[in-house]
Amino acid sequence: MQTITVSTNAKFPAALALRGLAVPPRPQTQPDDALFSGGVRRSVAKGEEVFADGDAADYIYKIVSGTVRSCKLLNDGRRQIDAFHLAGDIFGLESTAEHRLTAEAVDDVVVLAFRRCRFDSLVQDSPALSHQLMTSVIASLERAHDHMVLLGRKTAQEKIASFLLGMANRLAPKADRFDLPMQRADIADHLGLTIETVSRVLTQMMRDGLIKLAAAGRTIVLQNRMGLQELNA
Amino acid sequence: MQTITVSTNAKFPAALALRGLAVPPRPQTQPDDALFSGGVRRSVAKGEEVFADGDAADYIYKIVSGTVRSCKLLNDGRRQIDAFHLAGDIFGLESTAEHRLTAEAVDDVVVLAFRRCRFDSLVQDSPALSHQLMTSVIASLERAHDHMVLLGRKTAQEKIASFLLGMANRLAPKADRFDLPMQRADIADHLGLTIETVSRVLTQMMRDGLIKLAAAGRTIVLQNRMGLQELNA
DNA sequence: CGTTGGCTTGAACTCTCTCAATACGGGTGG
DNA sequence: CCACCCGTATTGAGAGAGTTCAAGCCAACG
DSSP states (O other), rough: OOOHHHHHHHHHHEEEETTTTTOOOOOOOOOGGGGGGTTTEEOTTTEEEETTTSSOOOEEEEEESEEEHHHHHHHHOOOOEEEEOTOEESSSSSSSBSSSEEEEEEESSSEEEHHHHHHHHHHHHHHHHHHHHHHHHHHHHHHHHHHHHHHHOOOOOHHHHHHHHHHHHOSSSOOSSSEEOOOOOHHHHHHHHOOOHHHHHHHHHHHHTEEETTTTTEEEEEOOOOHHHHHHO | OHHHHHHHHHHHHHHHHHTTTTOOOOOOOOGGGGGTTTTTTEEEEEEEEEEOOOOOOEEEEEEESOOEEEEOHHHHHHHEEEEOOOOOOOOOOOOBBBBEEEESSSSEEEEEEHHHHHHHHHHHHHHHHHHHHHHHHHHHHHHHHHHHHHHHOOHHHHHHHHHHHHHHHHSSSOOOOEEOSSHHHHHHHHTTHHHHHHOOOOOOOOHOOOOOOEEETTEEEESSSSHHHHHHH
């Protein structure tokens, strides 16, 4: 744990130095962007950590592009992915002085990083910001609640159906086709299944005409939203 | 859903009326009690709802005594208990206007209820309160994260071991003996198991000398904390 | 064109669930 | 004070969803 902490902390200043004085391109404007003007842009390569379990929680992050997974590990290697964060999402807030989970780049990622101390003082000054932040954390909590129902009480089929509909909603709200950024192992560790079960359920759904798979299983086409919704329980 | 909403909303003013002008006895003083001075005391009998899924989220609650379970239901009756709240815990904080889960009294409960709107303005005025509240929500979120690991990746034995150690910590931090306020069905729905599995694992732990059971299985004596800790993963 | 990483498929196994019977305990009424 | 009851917990036997282990496949890449 110590080694991980050190290595990641060491990595971060390096990234800062690299991009040092570059002016961060203005991301698409959203209600809470006021919060996030002036953050430091940081690129994280696929598979690299944004922060690790045990790291000092000095920064809060907002995703510019790419996908981040936040996960917990059991000592024997079992993994649970609590959530996937997509462009626009805020993460890293969920902690005390030290992070209690690891955030890794699922694909190549660009984030904006904000010093937490500066942030805290900002929050002190602005009740509006405070409120926004609170809302963001509470939203995370509600997603966590939904995910607990999924993990504790849904069948493999239902888990996959929920997952596909949820990702479709976030990745391509209008369309019926989208590309999953993560691989089967990530999906499995998010849903509390094995990769084999994920694969089997997906092929069965394909046979049942609910979905179509393409591009090595990464592209999903929803052919029967209704059918999936029924499985969604 | 409508019927539940109405009935519970109707219940609440009644409770207020009943206890209307009674001066709430001052609960044991804690750091964040400033937040909760002036709340309305409300008793909830075992099995009754504090609020239901779909109710207007007008109040925030702090437990004076007793145990509350907050749970979600699937349309076919499957249930997931997200958390048990004990004396001193805050619950009912939502980002939306409506509750997204149901809070029920596990045993006879007394809570303090606070109008959310009044609360919000209080928070506006006091950064300190805001910070305390934030801390409380973040703590909930971290417990949720831990629980997701449990639900998604732990075996029945490990789930029960985690649960017992956790409850021991909260109910009797020093002692090795404590009474579970909830029944097997609640434990099962909290851990993503069936009551039979809960019972079987407990019996096995008893045979293994890890615990002792008494009082119809409600009293637990930890005989081998180390052994449980090892199972805890 | 061989290697690599990720995905799929198959067959056997096992942990947990399901269904069903039995036991326990606290409260009530005779 | 005992007998009965009802809700809750335990125990048993059989079934099944999902896992495990192992092999095969496919596309990307050097």
